[in-house]
Amino acid sequence: MEKQEYTITVYTENHVGLLSRIAIIFSRRKINIESLNTSPSEVDGIHRFTIVIFETEVNVKKLVRQIEKQVEVLKAYYNTPDEIVWQELALYKVSTDEIAEKVKVERLLREYGARAVVIRKDYTVFETTGHREETDKLIEVLEPFGLIEFVRSARVAIIKASSGFHEKLREFEAIHPAADSLTIEL
Amino acid sequence: MEAILEQEKSVQVTVSGSVALLESLIAENVQTIFGYPGGAIMPIYDALYDYNEQLTHILVRHEQGAIHAAQGFARASGKTGVVFATSGPGATNLVTGLADAMIDSTPVVCITGQVFSHLLGTDAFQETDVINITAPVTKWNYQVTNPEEIPAVLAKAFYIASSGRPGPVLVDITKDAQLKTFEWQGYTKCAHIRSYRPKPHVRVEFIDAAAALINSAKKPFVIFGQGVILGKAEAEFKAFIEKGGFPAAWTIMGMSALPTDHPLGVGMLGMHGNYAPNVLTNECDVLIAVGMRFDDRVTGRLDRYAKQAKIIHLDIDPAEIDKMVATTVPVWGDCKETLPLLTERLQKQDHSDWLAKFHELALKEHEVVIEQELFPESGQLTMGEVIRTVNEITNGEAIIVTDVGQHQMVACRYAKYQQSKSNITSGGLGTMGFALPAAIGAKLGAPERQVIAVIGDGGVQMTIQELGTIMQSKVPVKILILNNQFLGMVRQWQQLFHDKRYSFVNIESPDFVQVAKGYYIDGQKVSERASLRAALETMLAHQDAYLLEVMVGKENNVFPMVPQGCGVAEIRLK
Ligand SMILES: Cc1ncc(C[n+]2csc(CCOP(=O)(O)OP(=O)(O)O)c2C)c(N)n1
Numbered sequence: 052m053e054k055q056e057y058t059i060t061v062y063t064e065n066h067v068g069l070l071s072r073i074a075i076i077f078s079r080r081k082i083n084i085e086s087l088n089t090s091p092s093e094v095d096g097i098h099r100f101t102i103v104i105f106e107t108e109v110n111v112k113k114l115v116r117q118i119e120k121q122v123e124v125l126k127a128y129y130n131t132p133d134e135i136v137w138q139e140l141a142l143y144k145v146s147t148d149e150i151a152e153k154v155k156v157e158r159l160l161r162e163y164g165a166r167a168v169v170i171r172k173d174y175t176v177f178e179t180t181g182h183r184e185e186t187d188k189l190i191e192v193l194e195p196f197g198l199i200e201f202v203r204s205a206r207v208a209i210i211k212a213s214s215g216f217h218e219k220l221r222e223f224e225a226i227h228p229a230a231d232s233l234t235i236e237l
Numbered sequence: 238m239e240a241i242l243e244q245e246k247s248v249q250v251t252v253s254g255s256v257a258l259l260e261s262l263i264a265e266n267v268q269t270i271f272g273y274p275g276g277a278i279m280p281i282y283d284a285l286y287d288y289n290e291q292l293t294h295i296l297v298r299h300e301q302g303a304i305h306a307a308q309g310f311a312r313a314s315g316k317t318g319v320v321f322a323t324s325g326p327g328a329t330n331l332v333t334g335l336a337d338a339m340i341d342s343t344p345v346v347c348i349t350g351q352v353f354s355h356l357l358g359t360d361a362f363q364e365t366d367v368i369n370i371t372a373p374v375t376k377w378n379y380q381v382t383n384p385e386e387i388p389a390v391l392a393k394a395f396y397i398a399s400s401g402r403p404g405p406v407l408v409d410i411t412k413d414a415q416l417k418t419f420e421w422q423g424y425t426k427c428a429h430i431r432s433y434r435p436k437p438h439v440r441v442e443f444i445d446a447a448a449a450l451i452n453s454a455k456k457p458f459v460i461f462g463q464g465v466i467l468g469k470a471e472a473e474f475k476a477f478i479e480k481g482g483f484p485a486a487w488t489i490m491g492m493s494a495l496p497t498d499h500p501l502g503v504g505m506l507g508m509h510g511n512y513a514p515n516v517l518t519n520e521c522d523v524l525i526a527v528g529m530r531f532d533d534r535v536t537g538r539l540d541r542y543a544k545q546a547k548i549i550h551l552d553i554d555p556a557e558i559d560k561m562v563a564t565t566v567p568v569w570g571d572c573k574e575t576l577p578l579l580t581e582r583l584q585k586q587d588h589s590d591w592l593a594k595f596h597e598l599a600l601k602e603h604e605v606v607i608e609q610e611l612f613p614e615s616g617q618l619t620m621g622e623v624i625r626t627v628n629e630i631t632n633g634e635a636i637i638v639t640d641v642g643q644h645q646m647v648a649c650r651y652a653k654y655q656q657s658k659s660n661i662t663s664g665g666l667g668t669m670g671f672a673l674p675a676a677i678g679a680k681l682g683a684p685e686r687q688v689i690a691v692i693g694d695g696g697v698q699m700t701i702q703e704l705g706t707i708m709q710s711k712v713p714v715k716i717l718i719l720n721n722q723f724l725g726m727v728r729q730w731q732q733l734f735h736d737k738r739y740s741f742v743n744i745e746s747p748d749f750v751q752v753a754k755g756y757y758i759d760g761q762k763v764s765e766r767a768s769l770r771a772a773l774e775t776m777l778a779h780q781d782a783y784l785l786e787v788m789v790g791k792e793n794n795v796f797p798m799v800p801q802g803c804g805v806a807e808i809r810l811k
Contacts, residue, residue, distance in 0.1 A: 068378070075372060
């Protein structure tokens with residue numbers, strides 16, 4: 052089976068130590084995490100991890116079950132890129148002098164959907180949001196002008212088919228949870 | 238203090254974190270704690286001083302001994318074992334036992350002391366990051382810095398350790414949280430955690446599918462593990478195989494869930510298991526796995542494992558389904574619930590021809606291996622005849638706790654059991670040093686039963702200091718050392734697979750009987766066949782603890798064997 056990119060979405064309690072418990076599920080199996088984001092979710096008090104890995108579907112399924120086995124994990128999902136809407140954000144710091152002299156800032160902004168976040172005398176910080184290929188392209192463009200700093204955020208993703216976690220959580224909270232909240236998908 | 242709490246549970250009373258901890262343990266019906274004190278847990282030990290009547294504390298000689306004892310206690314009693322240890326080295330000494338309890342699904346709650354919370358992360362004296370060190374080897378762990386959390390955290394700890402697929406839990410309590418007082422609001426047991434689903438919901442459509450598959454089988458074969466014992470489903474399991482007339486083989490961890498002489502019991506699976514169940518795994522048409530996890534020691538080479546069979550897997554842990562072996566029908570859930578649902582749907586069938594195949598191969602194993610192992614007429618004593626003689630004296634009523642190595646495999650191959658929870662061994666981790674402390678715990682967990690620790694001359698020295706615990710706490714366990722003067726199992730591999738290059742397996746031992754005497758434990762040593770039975774009878778009739786060292790053949794091997802990298806059907810009889 053082919054390896055491919057999977058985005059894993061994990062709904063969890065906000066618990067100190069859970070990040071490392073989730074991280075070691077991957078490191079123990081020598082699986083590299085391409086990107087990891089933790090953030091609040093649509094439900095107050097519930098955290099959401101977004102993890103990107105390159106794996107076979109068989110292995111992703113097993114990993115997801117190992118993640119769900121953690122006591123503080125409510126639910127984990129895995130999706131291929133076509134099943135999600137996702138974005139990453141990148142910041143680029145360049146010398147303002149260089150940029151002003153040699154490039155048409157306007158054009159840059161337009162072409163790559165970039166936006167100037169900070170413009171100072173000594174440097175300018177641009178921001179782009181998009182898929183990896185898009186953010187990568189701007190690096191190439193800016194490199195000749197002396198890219199002082201570059202950073203890209205982890206992926207955040209919305210599952211197209213998801214109707215959110217509010218309803219599921221109510222099921223989990225019931226002392227006698229509904230049958231389907233106890234069911235693990237095949 | 239405890240008296241006040243007893244009377245006025247509803248009235249608010251101010252307690253320290255330490256007292257809250259002990260009250261929480263009492264509320265969980267804990268009576269026995271295995272532990273070892275130290276600086277960071279001193280407030281708890283100070284509080285314990287006043288709880289002599291409600292709580293029995295067994296002072297071990299090493300924290301590894303404490304956790305193995307707690308494991309033995311849990312495995313023999315079905316209750317949760319409890320451990321106290323101090324911070325730093327006390328806590329790190331627990332790691333082997335935690336890993337062992339994790340892989341063998343044993344419910345244990347460990348309480349570790351931790352440095353004052355303001356010192357966390359400063360490399361303070363005896364500070365270690367216990368939570369992170371133990372994360373991969375605990376089902377759950379938690380650090381308490383606020384004493385008010387203690388009752389709820391303990392309730393959670395006991396609930397998590399014992400529910401679903403059991404496992405070890407560690408609660409690390411900073412010294413300030415042990416000392417600080419708060420208003421005790423009473424103790425409420427935990428029965429639900431919203432993010433935790435101990436039992437997956439049973440799906441009837443899979444029960445139906447599984448039953449249909451089983452009913453259509455010509456050569457059904459049941460393999461079962463510790464899940465049957467942990468699920469307290471021994472009766473349900475027996476009813477299931479008896480109605481279907483299915484041959485059933487156990488993993489080392491499932492052993493004793495079914496009496497060893499049950500007519501449908503066809504022996505042990507795995508590397509040193511019996512010949513028939515290994516060979517016929519690759520001939521059955523439907524393989525029904527109950528509460529077991531397809532460990533590599535059971536399956537051998539996976540791409541040659543039961544390829545011809547349809548696989549039904551009953552397990553409480555969804556992560557086990559399809560982990561090693563792809564299932565045809567997964568039956569998620571507690572086997573105590575799922576087995577009766579399957580039994581209901583079974584058609585009575587006659588599988589006696591198929592069962593006869595097992596008996597045929599068993600006969601072959603008997604002729605080639607078992608006969609001379611159990612009934613040798615000359616030469617040095619064999620491990621097998623020692624175990625056989627034990628069976629004859631105890632009638633299979635004893636709990637046998639084994640260490641790791643050849644003696645473990647021989648004991649598990651030949652021990653007879655009438656009751657469940659009688660075989661206590663380190664199955665998943667293979668921890669040498671397990672047996673002696675685990676036997677202490679087993680005896681305290683099942684005081685009415687005879688407990689025999691079967692240990693090699695190598696492994697006994699890994700935790701021999703626990704003779705001190707046996708002495709001081711007067712635990713009447715029987716210690717049976719099978720001395721082959723080698724690290725036998727490793728020697729066997731070196732003989733078979735490394736051209737007999739015996740690299741550091743030649744181990745010299747002290748005079749074990751004298752060592753025991755030093756701890757005021759009686760004992761003797763035998764090397765003659767003629768004196769074996771009498772020596773075993775003396776040991777088993779002895780009121781107190783007793784150590785019997787039996788000198789056995791130096792270079793005997795355990796067979797059959799599925800060599801590493803081979804399929805189960807390639808099992809060797811010699
Ligand atoms: C803590 C630990 N260290 C090393 C091993 C590897 N090991 C497995 S069996 C064995 C030999 C055990 O020798 P002994 O206790 O004398 O028992 P025997 O095999 O001779 O019955 C060793 C070293 C282990 N299982 N556990």
